[in-house]
Amino acid sequence: MHTNAVEGAEALIRIRHPTWGIVTPAYFIPADDDPQFGAISEFVINQAVQDWRNFVVRHGPIEIAINLPIAFFQKPGAIPDLWKRMPDHPAFDGVVIEINGVEVIRSLPLAKSVARQLRFLNIGTSIDDLGEEWPSFIGLEDFPFIELKVDRKFVTGYADAPLKRKVCRRIIDLADGYGIRTVAEGVETRDDFHAVREIGFDLVQGFMFGKPMPAKKFATALL
DSSP states (O other): OEEETTTTHHHHSOEEETTTEEEOGGGTOOOTTSTTHHHHHHHHHHHHHHHHHHHHHHTOOOEEEEEOOGGGGGSTTHHHHHHHHSOOOTTOOOEEEEEEHHHHHHTHHHHHHHHHHHHTTTEEEEEEEEOTTGGGGTTOSOOOOOEEEEOGGGTTTGGGOHHHHHHHHHHHHHHHHHTOEEEEOOOOSHHHHHHHHHHTOSEEOSTTTOOOOOHHHHHHHTO
16 A cells, blocks of 8 residues: 555544644645645654554554655754654555655755655655646666656646657656656556556555545545
């Protein structure tokens, strides 16, 4: 199984307002360059690790992925501190850190350095929400990332969109050249699911399989 702590943030960090009711993260999570984002990132890391511990006891190990801004790694000691937070458990097989594709391109030397260091700690780095910036990754001699996650705008409606299929095919070829896996985001229909699987995506993600939910509900869904 593959779960994502921040994509599931609606389940993890909801706020109940006395007038507005449930307020989703889109309304209160600060921008990536906001100093307050650090506290959110720390919370998400701790919550993801705690959820993993609960899952491994009740259902066995699962793969976890955590979205973090590239700014998180500009903090001194961020990488060793992240490693210290990882579960000290024989069943723990690592974690995936997802960084937005636009951020990776804007800070490519830093992103590559972070990815190289994390790989020595059994932590993979994924390029998330990959969009129009994907050609910038062509021809790089050093590519320490483990995964490309294609943005939903290239995937939703994929089955009936020749241009989207062409772009996805080229991204898959790019990933194959680097020997890494691909994920199709935003799969919501059976037609799109069969189409992205047929073209060669390694993994698929989307509301067709489930929406963000509390950890307890997710655990029940595994039964």
